[in-house]
Amino acid sequence: MSARVRLRTGLGLLAGTQVVLGLWILLLPEWFxxxxxxxxxxxxxxxxxxxxxxxxxxxxxxCARRWRRWSGGWY
Incomplete structure (x- = not known):
């Protein structure tokens, strides 16, 4: 597995976790x-x-911007 694939996988995991946490905080702040x-x-x-x-x-x-930049788009 190349370094780029490992980095993109890590960015994807980080982004997914942050989306879940951010939505939880915004939609259910008292429960959080x-x-x-x-x-x-x-x-x-x-x-x-x-x-x-x-x-x-x-x-x-x-993270998504960096991911796209590594794949050749969104400069």
Whole structure:
């Protein structure tokens, strides 16, 4: 397996995880906040979660651009 294939696979896994996390945060912020590893953070703030969810959805877009660039498109 070439390095390019491994990198593209890693980018795909990262992008998929970020999409799921970002949609979860944006669509169900209170349910996301109830997870034990999240509720130890500062008090619940819907605005903070919307910003985090938006950032989580921006990351896959960047991964997709890099993926396309490696395959010869979207310069």
């Amino acid at each position: 906040w109830k997870w034990p590893w999240v509720s130890h953070l500062p008090p619940y703030s819907e605005h903070l979660l919307q910003d985090s969810g938006g950032a989580s959805l921006a990351s896959p877009w960047c």
